[in-house]
Amino acid sequence: MLEVASVSKSYATALGPLAVLDGVTLALSPGRSLALTGESGSGKSTLLHLIAGLDAVDAGRIRVGPAEVTAMGDAGRSALRREAIGLVFQQFNLIPSLDVAANLAFQARLAGRHDPDWQAALTRRLGLEDLRARYPEALSGGQQQRVAIGRALAGRPGLILADEPTGNLDEATGDAVLDLMLELVAASGASLLMVTHSTRLAARLDAQAVLRQGRIAR
Amino acid sequence: MRAWTTLRALMGHWRRHPVECLTLLAGLAVATALWSGVQALNAEARASYARSAALLGTGSLASVVAEDGGRFAREDFVALRLLGWPVTPLLDGRLTRDGESLRIIGVDPITLPASASALRIGEGDERLTDFLLPPHLALAAPETLARLGAPADLPPLAASETLPPDTLVVDIGVAERLLDAEGRVSRLLLPPERAGEPLPAPLAARLRIQPEDAESDLDRLTASFHLNLAAFGFLAFVVGLFIVYSAIGLAFEQRKPMIRTLRACGVSARLLTGAMLAETIGFALLGGALGIVAGYGIAAALLPDVAASLEGLYGATLPGRLSLDPAWWLAGMALCLAGALAAAGGSLWRAARLPVLAPAQPQAWLADQRRGMRRQLVAAALLAAGSLAALALGSGLAAGFAVLGGLLVSAALALPALLASVLAFGHRRARRPVAEWAWADGRQQLSGLSLALMALLLALAVNLGVGTMVESFRRTFDAYLDQRLVSELYVTGRDGAEARDIAAWAAARPEVAAVLPIWRAESRFRDWPLEIYAFADHASYRDNWPLVAGLPDAWDRVAAGEAVLVSEQMARRFGLGPGDRLTLPTPGGGWEVGLAAVYRDFGNPEAQVMVSREAFALHWPEGDHRRMGLRAAPEAVPGLAAALAASFGLGDEQIVDQRALKALSLRIFEKTFAITIALNALTLLVAGVALLTSLLALSDLRLLQLAPLWALGLTRAQLALLEMGKLLGLAALTACAALPLGLAVAWVLTAVVNVRAFGWRLPVEFLPGQWGRLFVLALLCAFVAALWPIWRLRRASPLTLLQGFSNER
Numbered sequence A: 001m002l003e004v005a006s007v008s009k010s011y012a013t014a015l016g017p018l019a020v021l022d023g024v025t026l027a028l029s030p031g032r033s034l035a036l037t038g039e040s041g042s043g044k045s046t047l048l049h050l051i052a053g054l055d056a057v058d059a060g061r062i063r064v065g066p067a068e069v070t071a072m073g074d075a076g077r078s079a080l081r082r083e084a085i086g087l088v089f090q091q092f093n094l095i096p097s098l099d100v101a102a103n104l105a106f107q108a109r110l111a112g113r114h115d116p117d118w119q120a121a122l123t124r125r126l127g128l129e130d131l132r133a134r135y136p137e138a139l140s141g142g143q144q145q146r147v148a149i150g151r152a153l154a155g156r157p158g159l160i161l162a163d164e165p166t167g168n169l170d171e172a173t174g175d176a177v178l179d180l181m182l183e184l185v186a187a188s189g190a191s192l193l194m195v196t197h198s199t200r201l202a203a204r205l206d207a208q209a210v211l212r213q214g215r216i217a218r
Numbered sequence B: 001m002r003a004w005t006t007l008r009a010l011m012g013h014w015r016r017h018p019v020e021c022l023t024l025l026a027g028l029a030v031a032t033a034l035w036s037g038v039q040a041l042n043a044e045a046r047a048s049y050a051r052s053a054a055l056l057g058t059g060s061l062a063s064v065v066a067e068d069g070g071r072f073a074r075e076d077f078v079a080l081r082l083l084g085w086p087v088t089p090l091l092d093g094r095l096t097r098d099g100e101s102l103r104i105i106g107v108d109p110i111t112l113p114a115s116a117s118a119l120r121i122g123e124g125d126e127r128l129t130d131f132l133l134p135p136h137l138a139l140a141a142p143e144t145l146a147r148l149g150a151p152a153d154l155p156p157l158a159a160s161e162t163l164p165p166d167t168l169v170v171d172i173g174v175a176e177r178l179l180d181a182e183g184r185v186s187r188l189l190l191p192p193e194r195a196g197e198p199l200p201a202p203l204a205a206r207l208r209i210q211p212e213d214a215e216s217d218l219d220r221l222t223a224s225f226h227l228n229l230a231a232f233g234f235l236a237f238v239v240g241l242f243i244v245y246s247a248i249g250l251a252f253e254q255r256k257p258m259i260r261t262l263r264a265c266g267v268s269a270r271l272l273t274g275a276m277l278a279e280t281i282g283f284a285l286l287g288g289a290l291g292i293v294a295g296y297g298i299a300a301a302l303l304p305d306v307a308a309s310l311e312g313l314y315g316a317t318l319p320g321r322l323s324l325d326p327a328w329w330l331a332g333m334a335l336c337l338a339g340a341l342a343a344a345g346g347s348l349w350r351a352a353r354l355p356v357l358a359p360a361q362p363q364a365w366l367a368d369q370r371r372g373m374r375r376q377l378v379a380a381a382l383l384a385a386g387s388l389a390a391l392a393l394g395s396g397l398a399a400g401f402a403v404l405g406g407l408l409v410s411a412a413l414a415l416p417a418l419l420a421s422v423l424a425f426g427h428r429r430a431r432r433p434v435a436e437w438a439w440a441d442g443r444q445q446l447s448g449l450s451l452a453l454m455a456l457l458l459a460l461a462v463n464l465g466v467g468t469m470v471e472s473f474r475r476t477f478d479a480y481l482d483q484r485l486v487s488e489l490y491v492t493g494r495d496g497a498e499a500r501d502i503a504a505w506a507a508a509r510p511e512v513a514a515v516l517p518i519w520r521a522e523s524r525f526r527d528w529p530l531e532i533y534a535f536a537d538h539a540s541y542r543d544n545w546p547l548v549a550g551l552p553d554a555w556d557r558v559a560a561g562e563a564v565l566v567s568e569q570m571a572r573r574f575g576l577g578p579g580d581r582l583t584l585p586t587p588g589g590g591w592e593v594g595l596a597a598v599y600r601d602f603g604n605p606e607a608q609v610m611v612s613r614e615a616f617a618l619h620w621p622e623g624d625h626r627r628m629g630l631r632a633a634p635e636a637v638p639g640l641a642a643a644l645a646a647s648f649g650l651g652d653e654q655i656v657d658q659r660a661l662k663a664l665s666l667r668i669f670e671k672t673f674a675i676t677i678a679l680n681a682l683t684l685l686v687a688g689v690a691l692l693t694s695l696l697a698l699s700d701l702r703l704l705q706l707a708p709l710w711a712l713g714l715t716r717a718q719l720a721l722l723e724m725g726k727l728l729g730l731a732a733l734t735a736c737a738a739l740p741l742g743l744a745v746a747w748v749l750t751a752v753v754n755v756r757a758f759g760w761r762l763p764v765e766f767l768p769g770q771w772g773r774l775f776v777l778a779l780l781c782a783f784v785a786a787l788w789p790i791w792r793l794r795r796a797s798p799l800t801l802l803q804g805f806s807n808e809r
Helices: A044-051 A074-084 A100-110 A116-125 A141-154 A171-188 B002-016 B018-056 B074-082 B124-132 B142-148 B172-178 B217-254 B256-264 B269-314 B326-353 B364-393 B397-429 B433-484 B496-507 B539-544 B554-559 B568-573 B613-619 B634-648 B658-672 B674-711 B716-757 B768-794 B798-805
Strands: A002-013 A016-028 A033-038 A059-064 A085-088 A159-163 A191-195 A207-212 B062-066 B088-097 B100-107 B138-140 B157-159 B167-171 B187-190 B207-210 B489-492 B512-525 B528-535 B547-550 B563-567 B581-586 B589-599 B607-612 B624-632 B655-657
Touching (some): A002 A044, A016 A033, A016 A059, A044 A059, A074 B716, A085 A141, A100 A116, A100 B433, A116 A171, A141 A159, A159 A171, A171 A191, B002 B018, B002 B217, B002 B256, B002 B269, B018 B217, B018 B269, B074 B187, B217 B256, B269 B326, B269 B674, B364 B397, B433 B539, B433 B658, B433 B674, B433 B716, B496 B512, B496 B624, B512 B539, B528 B581, B528 B613, B554 B607, B563 B568, B563 B581, B568 B589, B568 B607, B607 B613, B624 B634, B674 B768, B674 B798, B716 B768
Parallel strands (some): A033 A191, A033 A207, A085 A159, A159 A191, B528 B607, B563 B589
Antiparallel strands (some): B138 B167, B489 B624, B512 B528, B563 B607
16 A cells, blocks of 8 residues: 655755655555654654655655655645555644634545545444534544544544644544544555554554664664 | 843744734835825825924914904005004015916015014125115025026016925015015015904904914815825824734734743743833834835825825915925834834733633634624714714714714624624535535634735725715716706907907807806905805806705896805805895995805805806906806817917917816826825725635634644645635625715715815716726735635645644644
8 A cells, every 4th residue: 555665865954964865765565554653853744744745755765555646746746645654743834814624524525425424424433423613723622633533533534643643632532543543444445554652552553664864774 | 131031932933933923013014115105195285284384484474364353455554654553565476377376475575574584584784785686586495496497477586495395585666566466465574473453443343363384275175185184194004003913913923922931930920021022112213214114105105196286175285295294204213113012012911911820722713702792883883873873963074084983893793693694604615525614614713814805905995985975076076067058169369459369259159149248256254265156147157057945036136236146165154045144345345235145156165156147246346357258069160269379369378268267187196096096096905814824824714723624634725715715705705895885985975075175066876897996906805815825825835734734833
């Protein structure tokens, strides 16, 4: 489902170029989950952003399913995100002008893959039935993250990319949200790449990789 | 030290947000510039009127004037002097030569009091001797001197710095000759301490004392024009303050976390508020100084147009240069400071009361604005009610402007709620996800843009209203000229005798269908300048003259000498109507006569009556009899004019073609409204700047708001298009709201303000072409304002957009 081969990325800083990723290679099979851990600044989020096509690599190759992300232009990468990838962020990043129901359906409708039955099942399973008419600003952090997970899964993408999805939640809420995410990802048949600081949470996924100073340490 | 540290921490925000800093300064500078520019123009004009008034002694001296306001016999002056009254005679009038009008003031330098300083001949006995003895010296302002040169028909000229432009001060004997007013005086100057004494009995019947502090005619005549200018300046100031309020509110919200940190570190609420106050004052002083410099530039650029307007409307002359008055600088700075403090007041109040431990709410300012929408609607309703009350109950020009102000501000306050309901309707009707988001996002964005959109609404409505008024006026004026300029050729003889010869010559010509004498005299009616015109009873008048209201047999009554026609502004000013009776001042005493009809007169600001030729000859035998109109077929006019010139040696100024006169009148008309149109354009420009600055101030926040959509698969190009579409949509909705508002403004201007300011009412013309142009202009304004922020979005690097997802944000 996902292949990352020899990917490098650096950013220009006042002190010269700063290498964030240096020849990273990893793979993720369909239906499997992988936790990416590492210290702050090790390049976890950058790698996730490159896989999602939010940023461009300096060198190397990334393939999501049959699509080679690194060969695509901006429009192609946007289409890939719309149709093949579900994103979950630490900051939730819901659309503040839309209510919960519209947020949940947004990406699926954008991709032309809106399935009312699947959305109803997701809404029920995520415990959002009574919150459908609310706006994001009226939700707690845990509720917002549940909406974000629902939005990522509503279009049944092949790959879910989650960047510290429980980082802004307390431990109990974070555990509950992760349980839900893993269960729903498994039910949808998608692959999951999750960035996390926590080795405890990482241990709950099928496989783990550690990034250190821009390289895969193990 | 603590205060300095706190201030430095606060100021650090502006270093990190230079665009917001420039926005705030631009708002303050723009608001101050237009206001102080207009004030500079008004101050310059008033100073010029004051110089004119000082010439007549109305500033510091009382006057003895005729009861009817006209000239009176020199014997009355002699009688008063013999009775021990320290009066000095003054003869005032206008001399037209080579198509230009010169004011002639005749004085008696021997009896002139020291307080009439502007009229002092000064500089030693030699100059006084030259003034008194032939060929008699005439004094004029240096610029008048330079323009006139050494004309043969005037006395030798000498410069006097204290005189206004286009004015000559001469010995009273010379003035009598120049003004053809032998043995007459206009007024007698009197020391104020004698103003309280009653005039001796035989003179009290026809003369009266006018106190020294009375307003000059120019002050009164031009008051409405200056009020109009001040209203425009104030509107621009308010529109500019929208920018300031928006910038300060946004900065406060962005600095909330910093303010809490400062409070947590031990900065007291008082110190914090003091530091923010100092910061606001600093910005106000800097922005105000920039604004005043820009205001001076605007005033200097607009001065020629204002001078043309005042000349066209009132015959008032202004010098071609702008002087700098320290009071003007200080007033501009004070207003800028007051405006900045008013705009920052809310933020300062909230900063002082901000709880240290409250959670950060980056959207709180916007949310607060949404809550404020309901309060705004209530305020709008109250203001609209106040405006209606001022319309129903008020009188005078100030009440007219209160109606206009109430209407504009209430509509602006109601705009966000109106736009929100339209966007909510669109959101409900949207079926596609992006459209659904766009409508919903438009509603959310509205709170950040509402102030700028309100400013745009005001600018568009005022443009539409004033544009409709000016265009209606232009069309009415065009038709009015066709009606008023009934003769094909206007001829002025050198004197009454020559005019009689010309009339006899013309009457014998086969191509001349009619000779219509136009005689003229000047007087005063209830202390207002009055023009009296005499006309021949002829179908040309009966069929064409623009009557507003009249008795059925009005023309017959006037022809019989039983009644007169009165101009619309005179009728409105003195509450006169057909069927009323009035007493007109004549050299032989008051003439009580009926009022047969009221006619439209856009030509001058003074009161005017039209009387039959016979009545004029009876009551104003000394009047000007030199002018006449000749009716002829248009194709015969050039030949007739040439024959007139050849037979009587008349120059171009004495033979005026109707078409040339009409073209000249229309040219004066265009110049008259040049200043209004310029201020209109500047107000729209300020609204465009308000929109641009709001968008720039919000653009960083917008990038973060749009980043999730980009992450979900919309391209930056799509987002940029959507952003532009939304803004153009909001501008289009605002323009739609501006249309009825602009028409209401046009109605108030023509039916209320104009009537109270100028004394006449215009029919309003509906001009869909102009509406279309303004609609396109609104879209263009929004397009230009949005270009830079949207280009930034289109070109935003992924790194910038990724900040929206940064865990360490």
